[in-house]
Amino acid sequence: MPKPRVIYWFRTDLRLHDSPALKAALDLKPEVLYPIWCWDSHYVYRSRVGVNRWQFLIDCMNDVSQSISKINKKSQLYVLREPAVTLLPKLFKAWEITHLVFEKDTDAYGRDRDATVIESAKEAGVEVIFRSGRTLWDSDEVAKANGGKPTMNIKQLQTAGEKVGEIEPPIETPKSFPDPGELKLDFDQTQPEPTPDMNEKYRQNDEGSYNGGISGPKNDFHPPTLEELGLKPATTPHRGGESVILERLNSILSDEQYTGTFEKPKTSPAAFEPQSTFLTSPYLHFGALSCRYFYHRVEEIVEKRRKAKKPVSEPPTSLHGQLLFRDMYFAAQAVLGWSFGQTYNNSHCRFIPWHLPSKVDVSTKLVTGDYEVDDEEKEKQFKRWAEGRTGFPWIDAIMRQLRQEGWIHHLARHSVACFLTRGGCYISWERGAEVFEELLIDHEAACNIGNWQWLSCTAFFAQFYRCYSPVAFGKKWDDNGDYIRKYVPELKDLPKKFIFEPHKAPIQDQKKAGVVVKGDGSQEKEGDVAMYPKPMLDFNEARDVCLQGMKQAYHVGLYGNSPKVLDGSWKQLFDDSGEGPTEGEQGGPGGMLSFEEADGTEEDGHHPATPQKSKGGAVPGSPKSTRGRKREHSQGTLDGAFTKSAKK
DNA sequence: TCGTTTGTTGCGCCG
């Protein structure tokens, strides 16, 4: 029997410690082991990825590459510039691969991609091994233990988790690493279709990460640089990497009192330098930190304190409670798949007639990535929210910290999410989730989507009368407004009395502080004087309107997959004078006057009759129509529709 | 009854 020739395919598991999948690869005792990363066009073009998350990803890749080299200087992380679905079949042949090993992915996109890869491995006679490693428990097993239903609260998750069994103890970091084999690249590079490019607006130059061939312009298999991606330098102070977080974790956990009595709701969203929590989330996202390793390290400390009869915190507010919520969202996503990320056709998301609803493609039942502007004023409010110029300093400080640093405290996320949706603007949570997707360095699809549904009271949470005030909530944590002074520097010299409501400051006070409160934020200066906008809405008034709207929507009681939502007839159930795009009886399912029509209704009527499982669109060679303004849906595109092929 | 993380008011207490 010849010895195995193995590809270890790194994805969101950029670590060497506690990796069940990596252990499975090493247990094969391979003759050669290729640790690779496939440069995925879904991430490059079809997901919203801001520059700060790119930086963090590249940090994590470089770090794991160095760690591999430290164990075996002949090896490294080999970054190959082609999407996995086209690249892997070629590598199987060129490198005479016998086994492909990777960590299981439960994201809807990841599952579709992996299904395609597994299929091609089968055809090539390559054995595929994958292990769950991204969550405390295998999300599919949790879902099964929960009766095949999404876990919608923490109790369900805990009960299901207990049924699945003990959380696996951490696996040691490997001490040796097999050599890679010869890196033959005697095949053409298939270049992915660069349009639609969801990140076009952030690029200062053309995206060029596929231009230097499969091994990169220096032929060293290094990750692409931000310049190659056409992006400006990152602005975040947070840096990625397994070695960074493992070291920091030791210093976090050395404070046993902090670790053992941690209660999330008691940590301040306004704290900076240092923050009140320890930013493990981006490392968890890229897999630079194992959640099980983290869990067990915390549990060890809590157990020690329990035995010593010292006070300890308990889930859900404790540190391990935070990890349980993460698993809850993963398990819910594992059941609902693509529909988890949208309202339309989501069986567990309440339907609310939000402003700026997503456009949907009724043939696939998926959102297109575009949205309907039902009201120009709401579009303007959305832009002002996203850019941090609402005229509410607390909201603006949070949104500016998010844009600049890529991380904001959990309660800060609550505050701005409530404000955009049910507690202020009555704008679709899907718009907010997209902005977070772009800007967060810790963006985890399952958690981001879950939290937006939570805050908008469309799933997981329902007490919509509990509404965050953009003034009072911030004051509770930061009476002096230091957080605002840091992130909205044009207000830094305003007296404490007006820092949360600068429009109430008399002209003399504004003058003294060197700021004029005026306009809508589109102008930064008036002459030499800094400008800060007036509030874009009357909060008390807006909150009442939202509350009425929520009450009515709850009373109507529709969900994303209700027949009347699917066909657009929901409007008949809403009062025309209510908030949101409720007017008229005609319109698309997203709610508006127009919507994305199904493919092939005109000239070429050969679109599959049952497009629900969009498998057809996922396989190379069956490109979807991109005629006119029509876009492929934002979440669903595989790296399948290739038109461009270039020689290496 | 309770739910990880509301806002406001009013009371007692302290200086």
Add this chain to the structure above:
DNA sequence: GCGGCGCAACAAACG
């Protein structure tokens, strides 16, 4: 007497 602070009660009302 009064302002500031911390805390408890309450408001509104979901599944």
